[in-house]
Amino acid sequence: xxxxxxxxLILPCLxxxxxxAQTSPKAEAIFYNGNxxxxxxxxxxxxxxxxxxxxxxxxxxxxxxTAAVESKFQSPATQxxxxxxxxxxxxxxxxxxxxxxxxxxxxxxxxxxxxxLEEMQKRVQKAAEEAAPxxxxxxxxxDHTLWPSKTLPTKSDLDSVTGNHPAFFVxxxxxxxxxxxxxLAAAGITRDTPNPQGGKIDCDANGDATGIIRETAQxxxxxxxxxxxxxxxxxxxxxxxxxxxSPTEITLIDNHQTEVHLEKDENSWPPCSSFHKGEVLDFxxxxxxxxxxxxxxxxxxxxxxx
Numbered sequence: 001x002x003x004x005x006x007x008x009l010i011l012p013c014l015x016x017x018x019x020x021a022q023t024s025p026k027a028e029a030i031f032y033n034g035n036x037x038x039x040x041x042x043x044x045x046x047x048x049x050x051x052x053x054x055x056x057x058x059x060x061x062x063x064x065x066t067a068a069v070e071s072k073f074q075s076p077a078t079q080x081x082x083x084x085x086x087x088x089x090x091x092x093x094x095x096x097x098x099x100x101x102x103x104x105x106x107x108x109x110x111x112x113x114x115x116x117l118e119e120m121q122k123r124v125q126k127a128a129e130e131a132a133p134x135x136x137x138x139x140x141x142x143d144h145t146l147w148p149s150k151t152l153p154t155k156s157d158l159d160s161v162t163g164n165h166p167a168f169f170v171x172x173x174x175x176x177x178x179x180x181x182x183x184l185a186a187a188g189i190t191r192d193t194p195n196p197q198g199g200k201i202d203c204d205a206n207g208d209a210t211g212i213i214r215e216t217a218q219x220x221x222x223x224x225x226x227x228x229x230x231x232x233x234x235x236x237x238x239x240x241x242x243x244x245x246s247p248t249e250i251t252l253i254d255n256h257q258t259e260v261h262l263e264k265d266e267n268s269w270p271p272c273s274s275f276h277k278g279e280v281l282d283f284x285x286x287x288x289x290x291x292x293x294x295x296x297x298x299x300x301x302x303x304x305x306x
């Protein structure tokens with residue numbers, strides 16, 4: 001039988017499996033009449049593109065010419081899916097995922113993509129106006145290298161838009177954060193506060209903290225931020241927010257980070273203090289996530305999750 005595909009498919013990397021000359025397993029589905037980028041010679045002048053792929057048990061059996069693929073892998077039970085010329089590409093493999101922190105930013109004050117200090121300030125001011133009186137404002141994603149000035153923000157830049165709210169926002173790379181005056185005071189940071197090992201508190205020419213906190217020094221402020229109430233903490237939703245914001249569909253999260261750990265006081269969080277990445281992604285899929293294929297280990301089997 002034939003089915004029609006409306007949206008572009010995102011398929012796992014390393015699509016190009018050789019067409020087998022010997023007896024081949026039969027495909028559950030053959031996608032044909034597509035514009036399929038296999039990943040072969042990707043950096044060359046003419047990256048390989050084929051018209052068809054055969055799939056069975058979540059694995060890509062072959063990629064190539066439609067007639068050749070169908071002759072080797074089609075059976076009476078094979079579903080034939082006409083792509084109508086749709087573009088198909090390998091999915092992205094994320095080798096350095098921080099699902100927890102990335103998702104948390106998406107559910108707090110998200111400064112990602114701010115193209116100027118003024119835009120960042122507007123987002124922070126909006127959050128301050130919507131927050132409960134005196135509540136902490138936290139989040140991040142800002143990147144001063146995108147700004148015309150390319151100048152790091154200061155505590156004064158935040159003070160002008162945060163009112164009576166302590167505020168602490170991590171830069172997009174996680175290595176630097178900006179705190180306003182209220183947050184510095186809550187953390188007990190003064191001109192006399194020593195730099196912790198592996199960290200630095202930036203100071204101006206007068207010796208006063210500018211608000212820029214680097215590396216391990218961030219913990220001085222971060223530990224003062226109250227965690228969400230257990231009833232309001234949804235780690236799964238954090239993970240879902242991260243995956244949904246992917247520019248394409250995530251097909252692999254490297255097993256170098258087997259678990260995603262909560263970095264706050266474990267006693268303040270729900271009973272489970274860490275989640276295996278498979279659980280996060282399975283839950284995401286159960287919520288209607290768009291990931292088509294997942295591979296749990298770099299050398300393991302492909303698992304179909306349509």
